[in-house]
Every structure is written in structure tokens, then in C-alpha cells.
Amino acid sequence: MCDAPAMPAAAPARTRRTLVPNKCVKCKSAQPRVAVRQIRYCKACFVQASVTKFRTAQSKVHRPVGTKTMVAFSGGAASSAMLRLVVDFQNAWRKGTDAEPPYAGLVIGHVDESALFPDVPEDAIRAEAAKTGLVCEIATLEDAFALDTPVLATVARGSDTGSVYAQLVGPADGMSRKARLAALFAGLGSITDKEDMLEIIKTALIADMARRSGCGAVLMGDSATRVAVRAMALTSRGRGFSLPLDVGAEAQWFGRMVVQRPMREFLAKEIAFFNRWTGQQDATVPGFATGLPKSVSIGRLAEAFIVELDRDFASTVSTVCRTLQKLEPREEARTARPCTLC
Amino acid sequence: MPRQCDICQGARAIIRRPKTGQRVCKECFFRAFETEVHNTIVDNALFRRGDRIGIGASGGKDSTVLAYVMKTLNERYDYGLELFLLSIDEGISGYRDDSLETVKRNRDQYGLPLKIVSYEQLYGWSMDRIVEAVGRKNNCTFCGVFRRQALDRGALMLDLDHIVTGHNADDVAETILMNILRGDIPRLGRCTEITTAGDGYIGRSKPLKYAYEKEIVMYAYLKRLDYFSTECTYSPNAYRGYARQFIKDLEAVRPSAIIDIIHSGEAMKVASGVAMPVATTCGRCGYISSNAICKACALLDGLERGIPKLGVSRSSRDADGAPARAGGAGAAVEPVHFERLRERALALRRQRLGGAEPEPCDAAGAACRCAGTECQ
Numbered sequence: 001m002c003d004a005p006a007m008p009a010a011a012p013a014r015t016r017r018t019l020v021p022n023k024c025v026k027c028k029s030a031q032p033r034v035a036v037r038q039i040r041y042c043k044a045c046f047v048q049a050s051v052t053k054f055r056t057a058q059s060k061v062h063r064p065v066g067t068k069t070m071v072a073f074s075g076g077a078a079s080s081a082m083l084r085l086v087v088d089f090q091n092a093w094r095k096g097t098d099a100e101p102p103y104a105g106l107v108i109g110h111v112d113e114s115a116l117f118p119d120v121p122e123d124a125i126r127a128e129a130a131k132t133g134l135v136c137e138i139a140t141l142e143d144a145f146a147l148d149t150p151v152l153a154t155v156a157r158g159s160d161t162g163s164v165y166a167q168l169v170g171p172a173d174g175m176s177r178k179a180r181l182a183a184l185f186a187g188l189g190s191i192t193d194k195e196d197m198l199e200i201i202k203t204a205l206i207a208d209m210a211r212r213s214g215c216g217a218v219l220m221g222d223s224a225t226r227v228a229v230r231a232m233a234l235t236s237r238g239r240g241f242s243l244p245l246d247v248g249a250e251a252q253w254f255g256r257m258v259v260q261r262p263m264r265e266f267l268a269k270e271i272a273f274f275n276r277w278t279g280q281q282d283a284t285v286p287g288f289a290t291g292l293p294k295s296v297s298i299g300r301l302a303e304a305f306i307v308e309l310d311r312d313f314a315s316t317v318s319t320v321c322r323t324l325q326k327l328e329p330r331e332e333a334r335t336a337r338p339c340t341l342c
Numbered sequence: 343m344p345r346q347c348d349i350c351q352g353a354r355a356i357i358r359r360p361k362t363g364q365r366v367c368k369e370c371f372f373r374a375f376e377t378e379v380h381n382t383i384v385d386n387a388l389f390r391r392g393d394r395i396g397i398g399a400s401g402g403k404d405s406t407v408l409a410y411v412m413k414t415l416n417e418r419y420d421y422g423l424e425l426f427l428l429s430i431d432e433g434i435s436g437y438r439d440d441s442l443e444t445v446k447r448n449r450d451q452y453g454l455p456l457k458i459v460s461y462e463q464l465y466g467w468s469m470d471r472i473v474e475a476v477g478r479k480n481n482c483t484f485c486g487v488f489r490r491q492a493l494d495r496g497a498l499m500l501d502l503d504h505i506v507t508g509h510n511a512d513d514v515a516e517t518i519l520m521n522i523l524r525g526d527i528p529r530l531g532r533c534t535e536i537t538t539a540g541d542g543y544i545g546r547s548k549p550l551k552y553a554y555e556k557e558i559v560m561y562a563y564l565k566r567l568d569y570f571s572t573e574c575t576y577s578p579n580a581y582r583g584y585a586r587q588f589i590k591d592l593e594a595v596r597p598s599a600i601i602d603i604i605h606s607g608e609a610m611k612v613a614s615g616v617a618m619p620v621a622t623t624c625g626r627c628g629y630i631s632s633n634a635i636c637k638a639c640a641l642l643d644g645l646e647r648g649i650p651k652l653g654v655s656r657s658s659r660d661a662d663g664a665p666a667r668a669g670g671a672g673a674a675v676e677p678v679h680f681e682r683l684r685e686r687a688l689a690l691r692r693q694r695l696g697g698a699e700p701e702p703c704d705a706a707g708a709a710c711r712c713a714g715t716e717c718q
Contacts, residue, residue, distance in 0.1 A: 192596060235522065236592050236599045240606025298595055305588045309523070313581065319525040326527050328613040 034273050037314060043277050050266070050274050054085045057265055058102060061250060063258060067216025068105035070137075072206050075110070075125030078263050079221030080282035081271045083108065085262075086219065087132050108136040109209045109218070111202050113285065115141045115178050116185065121283045128281055137209040142177035144201045147208050191288045191297035196237070198288070210257060217258045222247065225268035225306065227261065228320040232302035244329045251329075264321055349374070356564075360554050360597035368564055375561050379549050380415050386536050388547045391422035393503040398493055399427040399448065399456070401441035403562045404508030406448060406569040408550055411561075412506065413452050426500055427452075430492045431460035432485055433468025434575060441570040448568060459496040461488055465642055466675035473576055476650040481576055484645075487637045491629055497544045498683040501690040509548040512555040512593075515600045516585045518607035523585070528618050528632075534607040543684060554600060556593075628680035642677070 020028040024042035026049065032040030041049060063069065071086050073079045086106065093101040108129050114122050129136045175183070188194045210218050222230065227247045234246055245251045251259045263271070275282050289300035310316040344354045345365050353367035359374070366374065382388075389395060397412055399405045409427060416423050429445050432438050442458065449456040462468045465488060473481045497505050514534065521530040532538060537547040550558065562569055592599040612618070623629065624636035631637070644650050 190596070231522065232519070232588075235519070235606040236596075236603055238598075238602030238605045240603075241609035241611075243606075243610065295591060295595060298592065298599065301588070301591050301595060305584070305591075309584050312584075316523060320522060323522050323525045323527065323530070326613050326616045328611050330609055330611050 036267065036270055037318070046273065047277055050270065051085065051088065053265055054262060055089050055102075058086075058089060058262055061260055061262075063103075063260075064216035064256065066104055068107055068214055069103045069217045069219060070107045070109045070206070070210040070213065070215040071134075071219050072221060073108050073110050073125075073129055073136075074113075074221070074285050075121070075128065075283040076221070076285045077275055077282040078223045078226065078266075078268070078271050080128065080280050081266070081274050082219060082221040082263050083129070083132065084278065084280050087134070106134050107210075107213045107215055108132065108134050109206050109213075110136060110138050111205050112138055112140040113198075113202075115181055116198070117286045119286055124281070125283050128283075135213070137213055139205040139209055141198075141201055141205070142181045144205060145177045145180055147204065191292075192237070192299065194288045195297055195299045207257065216256070217260060220259060220261050221263045222261045223263045223266050223268050223271055224317050224321050225310070227264045227324065228310075228317045229299070229303045229306045231320055231324055232306060233299045236298050236302065241330045243324060244327050247324055249325065267317060357557075357560055360556055360593065361601060363597070371557075371560070371564070375553065375557060376411055376414060376418075378552065379411050380419060382536070382552055383415070383421075383549055386547070388506075388537060388549065389421060389423055389504060392424075394424045394426065394501065396426045396428035396457075396493075396497050396500060396502040396505045397454075398505055398507040399429050399445050400508075401429075401444035401448070401570040402508070403559055403567075403569045403571060404510055404513075404550060404555075406444070406567050407558050407562050408506060408508040409448060409452060409454065410565065410567055412549070413454065425454050426502065427454050427456040428493065428496045428500065428502075428505065429456065429458045430489050430496065431458050431462070432489065433461050433470055435470055437572060437575045438469075440572070444568060444570040451568065457496055457500050459492055459499065461492065464488075464492055464495055464675070465638075465677060467642070467645060469576070472645065472650075475645060475648075478576060484641055485576075487641055491627075491636075491638045493546075494544060494629070494680075495678070495683060498680070498687045501687040501694070502544060504545045504547065506547055506549055508550055510550045510553050510555045510558055511600050511604060512586075512589055514548070514551055514607070515603040516582065516589050518603055519585045519588065520582065523581075527612055527616060530607070530610065531612050531618075534604065552601065552604070623680075627677045639677070 018028075019025065022032070024030045024032045024045050025039050026045035027042060030042035030044070033043050034041055034046055036046070069086075071079075071083055073083050086103070089102050090106060093099065110125065110129060112120075112122055114120050126136070126138070185194055185197065188197060206218060206220075230247050231243060234240070234243055239246065247261070247264075249261055249264055266274070274280070289297045292300065294300050294304035306317065306320075347353050347355045347367035347370050348364040349366055349370040353369065355365035355367055357368075357371055358365050359371070395412070397405065397409045399409055409425075412423075412425055415421065416425060427445060427449055429442060431442060445456060445458075448454075460468070469481070469485055472484050476484065493505055493507075517533045518530070520526075521533055536551050537545055539545060561567075589600060589603075592603075596602075619632035621630055621632060622634075624631040624639055625634050626639045627636060629636045629638065633640075635643075641650075
């Protein structure tokens, strides 16, 4: 007769985590220093929990086999934290073991926005990227006029789409790219439209860099807070049909290229504490609405709305993120032909 | 220099339409507003000739405009509809009693028959008493759940085919945002539909779904309609307040944002793997429900047992831990079963079609023949 202990009839009931009053929820000995979604951590446990959360999520996602991954890096808080977490994860892989490394190869993709925002600390951002020792692809915003694939330039070649468009986006004689960029943005009336255009150009540039450097996946640094804000702003701009593509955790936007947003597991607050406690440098990257009242653009309004709401109803951001996971893009959004202009 | 109307190029423009940016004169505005509602009705095939339509009338600006426009369009385009005003008396003194006076004046002004059903009559609880038991917080849950059902009950009492409500574009946009914020996926899918099935017998629709609140107010003001404009005396819903303010701010930045949100909501698609609640009927009152007992019955049960948090709070501790007060807080009216209401509605229809007058009910209690629709 088998003398192995009998299997328990049913799985043991889940017990509540034991809490020690006024102590960290993990180690139960140190003083808590931060509360995230009403759970209180000490410094060391918080950093460890963040790293574990990131790695667990990253090891579950599917990436095209054998292709490199591009880390989109703007220099801001979220993408700096993401860069650090990704690099640490890759370095933690023990060479000589059978296990595959987390990423087949890493490339940093950075868009230099100094043509529009001269205050961007571009040198510091590039230095931060160089510290990692990875290859860093850099594109400037004005490069949007030199792309061979979708953006702007293709139409200007007098393609069959019509000469009207060609005139619309064709270069004026002798105008430098920088001047064209300035003219493009000066021509847009509202800050909402400017933000929209900037986003389109940045996305196109990152996709182009990824394609040129042979990456099959792009990691974008949108935090949970950012995702919720963007979801509200996109909904208010009538783009509900493509929400899952624009802010989903994983989306196939550009043909076979996968876009992932690993930082959507983290609130903006968590990222701020993570950077501070790990000594990660981050830069303040200004936008069109920086420093202006909330009523200047839809994006800024959505940000103020979500931040205020999340202060009073703590689970707002995570609920919005969960809601988005339950949506899927309409067929039209998947099969839509690229816009002639952008 | 005064600007001319963008449409007729003749009269002086008095309003800039938020939806189109056009500056229009009074007459062109009326015509455009009414034609848009007419197009909404025709494009979505909301009604059939001969339908008996109940207009949910609260006396506020939306329902007053809806009643006026429905009556006007019914005559102008010969829809062949029989219109009724259907009001719910929640029993909020200092608010509903005054607004019902407005509805009564509307009844006389528009010559439409009016039916008022009260919470007191249907459930044995007025909102004033519910607030006494529940407190100022969360009482909107009771009011909203009861009202939804009360409208269907009222419609069955009148044997209506369809109910129209005065929800405007701002309301729909607000609801879409609220459902995203609360993660209410089933409602997110439903809230943008112009017609909902109701309890499976009576359809419901929102003919003003694409009309901006601003235009409705302008319409009511310029037509000098008689409406009641006071906020409910019980605390406004804080969460909804945020969404409402956001919509107003958005409208200031980009007036088309409201209609954009509605289009966004209509285009959202729930992923195929997401579990959705299955509609069934309440075991107690026969109303459509996703649980064995519908929300209204669960709330009533909580009120009766003196634990009003039952059915409101998500925490089971609130319901289980709270001791039931001896005897409960009130003596309720057992809500009439929907099956009986439907039978009565069918009988009314047969009698109407057969030309005979419906038999009056004069015997409350066991001998009642009207399912509580007349004798109570």
C-alpha cells in the first residue's frame, strides 16, 4: 500500500495576509515609507516588489522569437524607470545556463524634441541612455519629413492620392526641416491638435527606428496613470474604436511589430518613488500644456480629471486600466488603411 | 454689427450651435433642432404607427422639451402615435411635489393624458422615508433602481408599447465615461444604444440622445416652455458630479467633444472572452434581472429588515454583520408581480381592441382584478 500522505481533499482556504500594525506589509519589521493602493511598504520591500512585478509581467508576455526589442526612452520618469528595470532584468540573466535571456537584444529608441522644446535637457538624457551601454537610436522630430515610410514625405512625391495632399505637405522651396516643423505646428490652432500631431510624429519615428534596427517589439513607458489619462483623452476625441490599440497592454500596431506597455502595472506615484529610492535620474520633458491651466487642451483636462478623481476614489486608475483590457479593437481599426497625411 | 443667420441669411443670428458651430436665428434653430430629433426617430425606426408611447415626464427641461417636440413631430409628420405622460412620484417633499405640478400644467397645455405612479403606492416607501432609514449617502441607488422599475410598472398599467426618456447627449456621454471609470463592461456596451429592450416587453428609447443639453435649454427658453429647474434636495451624486464637470470643461475646450464621446462609446467593442451577465427574471417580482432576485427586491428586503446597506454596500460584512432591527423599519407593500401586470395589460388591450370599456376594479385585496393598478 502506498504510504505517501493522502492528498488533501480540497485546496486549503485562502487566508488573509497577516498584518503587523504600523509595519511594512512584506517584511513586517521595518517602518512603512510608502502606501500604494492602501498597502504600506518599507523602502527595500517596495523596490523589490516593483522589480518582481515588472519581471513577472515581462516573462509572461509573448515577443516575436529571435528579434530585438526597442525600449522607447524619452528621458521622463516612467521611461527612465522602465529602462532601468529592463536593463537590470537582462543583466540578471545568468550566462551559461540553459534559460533563454529575457530579451534577444536591446536597443534604445529616443526622439529628440529639442526642435520644439528648447528646454529639454537633451545632453543629460543622452548621457543617461549611454550609461546602459546599449545601442541608442536617436531621431529628431524634424526627421519626420525624411521618413521613407508612411509619414508626410511619401505623399509629397506626387503619388496617386492627389496633388492636393502633395501641395499640402510638400516642402516650400528652400525651407529647412526645422522651419517646416515649426510651420507645421504654428499652423495648428489648438494645443489639443498640437499634442495630437506630436504624438503621431513621435509614434511614427519610433516605429521607423524599430523597423530599421530590426526590432520586433517596442516597449513604451506609459504608466497606469498615463494610460488612464490617455484613454479619457482619446475617448473625448472620438477615438474609442482604437482604444485597445492605442493604450492596450499589448498591441500589434505596425504590421507585425508588437507594442507593449509594461509600465501600465505602475502608478505614476510608484514610479516616482522607485526612481527616487533607486537613484535613477529622470528629466522633466515639457509638453505644449506644461505649466498652463487645465482648460488649455483635452489631454491636460483629462489628466487633471483622472488625478483629481484618483485622489478621492483610490482605485480609479487601475479600474480604467482593467476596463481597457476587456475591450478589443473593431475590425475597421485593424484593417484601416493608413491615413494619407500621417 | 449683428450677424446674420448662417442658414436663412435673413434674420439675426441669436445662438451659436455647439454641435456645428453655425450661428442661427430663432426660427432656423427650432427647425434644425426638431428636424434632428425627427431624423433620429426615423433613422432608428423607433416607433410604429399606432404605438402607445409613454413620455417619462419629470417636469424638468429635458422631459418637457421631449414632450413638446414629440407632440409637435407627431402632428407635423403624422407618426400616428398615441402619446401619454408618465410621471414617477418618488415622494421627495419640496422637490417632486413641485415638479409634478409642472407636469400637471404640461398635461393641460399639451392635452396629453397623464399617469402618476408613486414609490409609496408601488413599494410602500417614499424617498423621504428611505433617506430617513439610509441617510444622505447612497440614497440615489434606491431612487435610481426603483425609478427604472416604476417606469415599466407605469407603462404596463397604461398598456404602453414604448417609453421615451429625455436623456440628452451630455447624459449619454457622462454615462459612457462613468462606465469606463467604474469598469462596468455590460453597461458600457448597453448605454450607447438608442433603444433598449427594457424588461423584454416594453422598449425604451432616447430620442434626444444626440441633442446637446445647451440646445435643449435654449429651446425650452426660446419656446417659453413651462419647466421646473431645481436640483434634487437630496445630496447630488459626488462621483457623477466629477464626470459632469469634466464634460462641461471638455465642451468649453472643444464643443464637439460630447458627440465624439458618444461616437467613441458606440465604437467600443467588448472582447469576445469577457463574461457577461445573463438576463433572467426575478424570483420575487418577475422583473428582468441578472440575479435570482432583482436589485429593487434586494433593496426593499434590506429596508424591510432594517439593514438598508444590504444590496448597496459591496462588502458582505455590512450585510451579514449588521443585526436586523426588530420588526424592520417599515411595513411594505408587496410589489405586484410583473406577470400579473402583463396579464392586466393584455386584458386592457383586448378590451380596447374589442371596443368594450375595461371593467373597473372596486375590490382591493384577494378579489382585486386590476393587479393593483386601479384600486390602490
